[in-house]
Amino acid sequence: MNIIDELDWRGAINQQTDAEGLKKLTEEKSIGLYAGIDPTGDSMHIGHLIPFMILKRFQEMGHKPVIVIGGGTGSIGDPSGKKAERVLQTMDQVKHNEEALTKQMLKFFGNENFRIVNNRDWLSKISLLxxxxxxxxxxxxxxxxxxxxxxxxxxxxxxxxxxxxxxxQSVDFLHLYKNEDVQLQIGGGDQWGNITAGTDLIHRMEGQEAKVFGLTIPLLLKADGTKFGKSEGGNIWLDPEKTSPYEFYQFWFNQDDRDVLKFLKYFTFLDQDEINELADKIQTAPEKREAQRRLAQEVTKFVHGEKAVQEAENISAALFSGDVQNLTASEIEQGFKNMPSVDITNQKENIVLWLVDTTKIEPSRRQAREDVQNGAIRINGEKITDLEAEIDPNERFDGKFVIVRRGKKKYFLARVK
Structure with missing residues (x-):
């Protein structure tokens, strides 16, 4: 299937400057194309991911993506989508962000049929006159x-x-056309004016016969009408230090049935047959959430790797079943990140005193004794009913954590400091 037909089936095309011309060109040859990102932060979030997934699809079909890190434009500020002026960053901040974004891009695209460039390299050489x-x-x-x-x-x-x-931005497109054999610019719908300004500039300077094109991606909305890309806690980042792979996986797994088919088309490289099979399962067995699981697996693998998928699924299964004993310290760090936590020392202590005085998980010794005797307390996945039992923080999870479950669903994390 032609790449343009593929994007059309996936619902990933909003506007094109010359639809027929672009389709014909991609059928005739391997083309160069680009998308840009300004270094306004040191990580992309999932909203940024959309145009780069499109570039990745082109790369998979033998085309040559170029990513422009906007070291020059990022020091100026893109007015797109903003109601007020951006606060200009220091050049040290810009440089730090450039380095972080470059690492993320190399992870996604590798080194074959792919280049990263920085527009400061050519924009900084243009004098005002x-x-x-x-x-x-x-x-x-x-x-x-x-x-x-x-x-x-x-x-x-x-x-x-x-x-x-x-x-x-138009100068960027001209430079890439002349020096990197780039003929297509891709961006979000809010970039349409900038993209067409670039094609116009190239036609004025290089002639109307220059084959350059622009393509924008639709604004991605969820079924409830809200903009895709954020959770209640804020942005979903691609940096695992900002959003853990477990949280990332859960974000995708928890998508609405009404949205999951659209997201499978946008964010995975599954083929039409497999996506159509998953679409049938959404209708026939929505309670199994097979489409959501596949979505979470595929996007997490693309961003964080296969190991991160396995860890996320281990954490999910452990929290669902209560069997946390086999989790690693790394998995606990991810899975219990947003649960109530308390800092403790590594000293051994009687369970009742530990629950009340050390961690304050229980409000009183009477309540602690009652919960222990009734089997309502599990320490590191093991039910404790002995009032004389001792808590040894060094016993499990590399001596870093103690996991407490009170009742069926209330988890607490004690961090050994």
Missing amino acids: DFLRDYGKLFNVNNMLAKEVVASRLEVGISFTEFTYQIL
């Missing part, structure tokens, strides 16, 4: 004001700095 004479002269202010990204900011105001962003 050259910028105005060579590029500014080719942009009509009336047309720039009409672009949605600028028009949406006129009421509250926009600085000249952010106003020029679309020129800089």
Whole structure:
């Protein structure tokens, strides 16, 4: 299947500058294409992932993606999607973010048929006079004001700095066309004005016969009408230090039946036959959540690797069954991250005193004795009914944790300090 047909089936195309021309070109040859990301943070979140999944699909079909880390544009600020001016970052912050994002991209794309470039390398070499004479002269202010990204900011105001962003992004496309054989730019729907400004600049400077194209991706909405990409706790990050692989897995596993088919098409590389089979299972056996499980497995594997999928599923099974004894310290760190926790020493102590005085899990010694005798307390997965039992924090999980379950569902984590 042609890559454009594939994207169309997946619902991943919003706008194209020349649909027929792009499809024909991708059938004739391997093309260069790019998407950019400004280093405004040191990790991408899942909202950023969408255009790069599209680049990955092109790469899988033999095309040559280029990723532009916006060291130049990132120091200016993209007005897209913002109601006010961005706070400019220090150059040290920008550099740190560039390095972090580069590592993430290399993990996803490898080194074959793929390049990462930084637009500071060419934008920083353009003098102010050259910028105005060579590029500014080719942009009509009336047309720039009409672009949605600028028009949406006129009421509250926009600085000249952010106003020029679309020129800089256009220069990026021109540079990549001339030096990296790039003919297609991909971005979110809010980038349409910037992308078309780039194709226009190339046609003015290189001639109307230049084969350059733009493609945008639809705004991804959930079935309830809210924007995809966030949970109640905020962004779902690709950096495992910001969002653990277990939390990442659970985010995908907990998707609504109404959304999971769409997300399978967007975020996995499963073929049409397998996705259609999963679509049938959503209808016939939704309680098994097989489509959600497959989605969680595939996206977690893409971002964090196969080992992370296994760890996430181990944690999920242990928390569901209560059998936490075989979890590793790393799995406990992930699975119990958001559960009530307390810091303790590694000293042994009687269970009743430990539950009341040391951890304050129980409100009183009477209640602690009652819960222990009734079998309501499990320590590291083992039911404790002996009032004389001792808690030894060094006994399990590399001496780092003690897991307490009170009743059927209430978990507590004691961290040994």
